[in-house]
Amino acid sequence: SQTIHQWPATLVQPVGSPLSLECTVEGTSNPNLYWYRQAAGRGLQLLFYSVGIGQISSEVPQNLSASRPQDRQFILSSKKLLLSDSGFYLCAWSRLITEQFFGPGTRLTVL
Amino acid sequence: AQKVTQAQTEISVVEKEDVTLDCVYETRDTTYYLFWYKQPPSGELVFLIRRNSFDEQNEISGRYSWNFQKSTSSFNFTITASQVVDSAVYFCALSEWKTSYDKVIFGPGTSLSVIP
Numbered sequence: 594s595q596t597i598h599q600w601p602a603t604l605v606q607p608v609g610s611p612l613s614l615e616c617t618v619e620g621t622s623n624p625n626l627y628w629y630r631q632a633a634g635r636g637l638q639l640l641f642y643s644v645g646i647g648q649i650s651s652e653v654p655q656n657l658s659a660s661r662p663q664d665r666q667f668i669l670s671s672k673k674l675l676l677s678d679s680g681f682y683l684c685a686w687s688r689l690i691t692e693q694f695f696g697p698g699t700r701l702t703v704l
Numbered sequence: 705a706q707k708v709t710q711a712q713t714e715i716s717v718v719e720k721e722d723v724t725l726d727c728v729y730e731t732r733d734t735t736y737y738l739f740w741y742k743q744p745p746s747g748e749l750v751f752l753i754r755r756n757s758f759d760e761q762n763e764i765s766g767r768y769s770w771n772f773q774k775s776t777s778s779f780n781f782t783i784t785a786s787q788v789v790d791s792a793v794y795f796c797a798l799s800e801w802k803t804s805y806d807k808v809i810f811g812p813g814t815s816l817s818v819i820p
């Protein structure tokens with residue numbers, strides 16, 4: 594069966610510090626991968642998606658970047674965090690034209 | 705443009721009551737998928753159901769049932785005999801085919817509180 598992992602689970606970072614969140618998927622190959630952000634009390638915003646190694650597309654301009662160095666690894670990064678980057682970050686995977694399966698999420702607080 | 709509306713922001717029910725969560729969608733595509741996800745307080749989104757646009761049969765899974773009506777662009781979700789464990793935020797979502805990936809558009813969510 595497939596599983597998706599995210600770490601860390603929670604993170605508190607000062608403004609201006611770098612960020613690296615990691616997501617890995619097990620039990621499948623060549624998945625589509627996604628990063629979402631959920632601000633407190635609000636819906637899901639798609640940040641990035643990837644259909645293969647090294648292939649990253651951004652949905653919205655922002656302070657964040659994503660990379661996919663391996664087939665089942667998806668990394669969300671920032672060089673300098675902003676207060677507005679606080680939120681709940683969810684990684685998801687899917688096969689083509691199927692439902693997306695989500696990881697446990699990372700709760701990021703930028704102070 | 706594709707859009708998902710969940711008009712009910714928050715719902716409170718007493719345990720054992722039935723509750724229906726509404727979902728209305730907009731799309732110009734003839735082929736699309738609809739989903740429901742549950743987000744408990746822990747935060748992880750849990751997939752509940754997928755429906756494609758060619759299958760309007762209603763579905764029942766235990767205490768959960770879904771009513772898909774293309775004529776009204778609705779995909780409503782009913783929980784029968786609600787339980788405290790059903791307390792969560794529920795998201796309805798629509799999938800469109802876009803280039804090489806399936807973009808999922810989520811509704812704003814409905815927060816359900818089941819009171820013991």
